[in-house]
Amino acid sequence: MPLGPNTLREMLHTMQTIRRFEERASADYHAGKIYGVVHCYIGEEAIAVGVCGALRDGDQIISTHRGHGHCIAKGADLDRMMAELYGRRDGYCKGKGGSMHIADFEKGMLGANGIVAGGISIVTGAALAAKLDGKGGVAVSFFGDGASAAGPIHECMNIAAAWKLPIIYVCENNQYAAQTPASTTIARQGEIVHRAAGYGIPGVAIDGNDIFAVHAAAEEAVARARAGEGPTLIEARTYRWRAHTERAGQPDYRPKDEIEGWKSPDRDPIARLVAHLKRDGHLTDAEFEAMDRQVLDAIERSCAFAEKSPFPAPDDALDDVFAA
Amino acid sequence: MPLGPNTLREMLHTMQTIRRFEERASADYHAGKIYGVVHCYIGEEAIAVGVCGALRDGDQIISTHRGHGHCIAKGADLDRMMAELYGRRDGYCKGKGGSMHIADFEKGMLGANGIVAGGISIVTGAALAAKLDGKGGVAVSFFGDGASAAGPIHECMNIAAAWKLPIIYVCENNQYAAQTPASTTIARQGEIVHRAAGYGIPGVAIDGNDIFAVHAAAEEAVARARAGEGPTLIEARTYRWRAHTERAGQPDYRPKDEIEGWKSPDRDPIARLVAHLKRDGHLTDAEFEAMDRQVLDAIERSCAFAEKSPFPAPDDALDDVFAA
């Protein structure tokens, strides 16, 4: 289904929200309000938004260590996200999880995950549940090029293919695992799409910075999954703008011009969507500025919400080890 | 290189040795002289022998829980093998390992392994060592169709392809993992060869009961590996004649006529080689009978050797935890 201008503007809004959210998260991290580690998704927004745009309520996704984008795209609440980053009681995990562990099971977001490839089998289990439920639910596993080298994606593609599970495996190939280029550690010069053949499932490689390409590939894969025809592997080629993590003094060994090249307007997924909408007369500069102000306001509110939320009491550490 | 009659007779001898060794091991297991668990390779002999026939001294292989065939094909000593099965001091592992853990590092046989897929990365490390040595050494990883569903083979094919390691991954596809048919748990109706594409390495599916096909595929893969061109995946289709293990009362849910069909002379790898040699005038019935007697004698001697070897002293259990 071609994307109408309203849908596209909503998608743009979500992409911009991801970017602004992370700009703020990174600033607040360096300001000492957010702790531990923050992995930014900036530059890759079209993937989460394009894929989640093909899903409906009740569908489930799982994320990686680089989770904010997937959370926001699946409809998570900015206030509770920011409160979690701030380590507060009203955060999604009551301050127990932080950036690497935000989840919203009500929205079908089964969590970020600190372990590379650690979530793939979990969401494959959600796909099995969807199949057993028989209501046409679909699951999505996001994972990185780095994760493609680990066993779980293969075990899961095999079982999902053999059992025709309704799942889409979305590889966000940003060409690096931390400092290591995929071309040095991943066969076929870092191309992952070819793995699909081993399991007899469709494999699609797309420009992950093109929201149209992402959404189209996702729609097709989702339709297939809902129809009971099994999994699809999508390799979305992209690039991360920021360093692997926000840690201070963290070096970034990627070539400077490579980084800058990916930030250019003809490759930036947001700039590309803005240009498209403007070209077709569906967006003006002023409208985009207004949208951005809205986004920034929402993020400002989320920070205020987070600031107001109390830190958990020390003894809260003893709760939630087990469910009742 | 086409196989000459002498080589073929040697191969036949080795195949027959594997079969007779296991017939005896299974009889002695049921007689209570061998303990624990014994997994028989009977029916699959052409694979071990065809592949090891393409190797030279210094090349290394690793085996599975179904290890006797690989040991014998790589030149392990029958006496020390049988002594290990009997749990004796002169066994390969001084009675500490038993059937699932026979190894002969001097012969380049890096061990059977009780863990499905457990040895694949170990022998991939041996391939890395061979590459670092720079002397053209090659490594072989045998694994089952069941093991193809587990992560290690994929992690290893990826790294071996990315690093062009001199290794051959040989999948012995006997169509079952214990009681479970590969067609129900392995994508593409249980065909594994297609996985090679994901890593950009050659994948070859062959009749694993045809010693010529096995040997030819192995020679090509070995040549490639020695030339520094990296790994190959070989899928050898075969069948196991006996139950998954020799445990008493162990049921076998495979269809009876399927089992019998694979035992027919036109599928039995030994009968096929015998027929070939006879057709070409390189073997007579009498010669094959003599060969078989030789084989049986050697096995009888190995049992006598094993019987004569003492059981380890109880306190020997405390040795060999650490190397000096």
Place this chain on the structure above:
Amino acid sequence: MREITYAQAGLEAIQEEMRRDPKVFYMCTDAIPPLAKEFGTERMRATPIAESTMTGMAIGAAGSGYRPICDWRQVTFCFVAMDQIVNQAAKITYMFGGQQKFPILYRAGVGGGGRLAAQHSQSPYSMFMNMSGLKIILPSTPRDLKGLLKSAIRDNNPVISFEGNRLLQTKGAVPDAEADELIPLGKAEVKREGNDITVVALAWAVHEALAAAEMLAKEGISVEVIDPRTIAPLDAETIKASVMKTGRLLVADEAGPVCGASAEIATLVSEDPATFRKLKAPVKRVCALFVPIPYSPGLEDHVFPNRTKIADGIRAVMAA
């Protein structure tokens, strides 16, 4: 009451719970024939050999409203799934602030005696006790197994059931289906009362300890045998109450001693001022020797504890 085997008791627990609750389903690398027959391949799922994935799928299915049972068969095979156990199953409830429940039963055989050598003869339960977030049962009798498995399936958390390989064919009285007997997680049982020494024994060692107690009764030593049944959480109260009475503690376990359940139990007693003050003798562990398990029968038997070694240990504590 009927007498059935430990293996049969385990099967009955699963069958009864699968009948009771359609959300319960079973995964194992081979189908279990009676389950396949009764519940079909949708609910008795034969999986590929991919324990890591089975383990993770159980988490995802549990988070989506199911109550999966994931049978690793031997504990040995679950080490390929250890990331899913340690980093996911054990922590997911907590990390996510308790927003979702993860009712999962993991099953695994433990223990040696089968001449299966080092990889297939392990009893590493304390590795799992070491992390918080898991409940762990280690039943020694058919009745305990059945009642604990049923409780485990109804629990809203990941529970691991470690089941003694040596116990599979042992028989014992078990209430039938109508009784629907649940044995609560976290409650030890005094398997034999006594006054002179407390023996805390685990799984197969319970039976060996009872046999040792029988022998020693003839020597005038009165042995109390406690079976924790659940090892996470441990029922420290029952153990400590016994030591308050006897003033002596021996722990008998088929596992090795180092950082074992035995060390934990010994420490519970020696760190509590009340029980410490009552101790008349040093605590003692009678465990496997600290080596991988060897294959040859004489070696294997030498490595494992048994009733004789337990009895010797008790005598030593009595004499200390």
Place this chain on the structure above:
Amino acid sequence: MREITYAQAGLEAIQEEMRRDPKVFYMCTDAIPPLAKEFGTERMRATPIAESTMTGMAIGAAGSGYRPICDWRQVTFCFVAMDQIVNQAAKITYMFGGQQKFPILYRAGVGGGGRLAAQHSQSPYSMFMNMSGLKIILPSTPRDLKGLLKSAIRDNNPVISFEGNRLLQTKGAVPDAEADELIPLGKAEVKREGNDITVVALAWAVHEALAAAEMLAKEGISVEVIDPRTIAPLDAETIKASVMKTGRLLVADEAGPVCGASAEIATLVSEDPATFRKLKAPVKRVCALFVPIPYSPGLEDHVFPNRTKIADGIRAVMAA
């Protein structure tokens, strides 16, 4: 002597051994820049994110004459490799009857304090101590780290080096390359002498225990602080000798208590008749609370032990 950081000391140990022995090479999911620079990509191998395969490849390379170093980075990541650790590396020498040597060094960061939440703040060393076949070091100072790593690389067995995340930037005196100082595996060090109580402390907790000892000296309590440095095998003799003198034992550890190294150390002392008889007070563990590690600073700090909690523990033992 020069003062260098713990991180630098670790790097020097690797560099010196790689210079000394061309068979040593290094695998890690990211290249370590100074190693890549000096030794090239053949010997400083950046691997895919496949710790299970790295771990197994190290075994195969070791069995083929190399001395690989496999850096898991955080212990958390090695759980995907647990089969290779438990079922292969720890048992291979034994299972194969000692026919081959497997010299391997595994490295992993342990410990919390970084606000990294449950998965990235683990100290599960006792899970590895529980199995035989592994040697394990847990150094607390730059000097110990360097000397133990050098010994570990020269050892003919799989050795795991657990390195405290909190220690990386701490500084200490370290002999330089010419000294080629080797610290033997299996030897504890008395880090501070004292008479009233023995505190066995691990890794980061050594420093907290020393700080606590300093505080308590002012209260007239003389604390002996022992750092095992190697936790497999444990130097039981040094620990017991200290307890024979002091009659009291406290174990301080950043890990949780259950089936921990702390339980093992406590049990060593309470099961030995000689030390048991000398005990004037119950043993005590000062460890992390038994929960997954939470993210928010106040929660995390509440969960971990520190000098204050250790000092309180010591006072409690002295008063018991």
